[in-house]
Amino acid sequence: MPLQRRVPKRGFHNPCRKSAAVVNLGQLEIFASGSEVTPETLKKHGLVRGKEERVKILGDGSLSKPLTVKAHGFSLKAKEKIEALGGKAELVIPHA
Template structure:
């Protein structure tokens, strides 16, 4: 076999469509573009797939989804193991002291969770408590106070 004897497989090549060469060719007159309109003009036929001819696009017609509750309260979380590390016996724990110790940011609501063990008697003032945290604080003789 020689280089000049190579041919593509049968059906792999196609004859180029020749348009605009008279009615007798079958591809004359409108050159397979139909009649009038934007897509029949030269150079104007490249439109984005989402284009709907000036009609309000589908993405703008459908309603918005989702909702952000303006009244939702976001809590900064503090675990009992953090209180165990940072506070001494009979000390008061409140949002101001938690900010000073670097456990929460200033002006945020605080929730105490029951992860870890507590051995110190503390007075804990916070906006919210988990039930396990409340139990553990009370079991070592501490006081739980909810701030509104």
């Protein structure tokens, strides 16, 4: 019998798992002050590639201008940094 059949399978892999593309705050500096950043605009500017359906914003880097950022998820630090500059961090509800 082959080795992969003799060794038991470990863990579980969810085939329906939705992954998210990751964008850091430092990458959002390309947008103008006060502009609205959506997942569609991130794809248009090349910050999100591939077939990722969701976008998560992480707090790495610095942001120097207020932006309205709409994404499917935010880290705690990213949300704090966006709101400290007078911007908004809005959650987008993904389609089912």
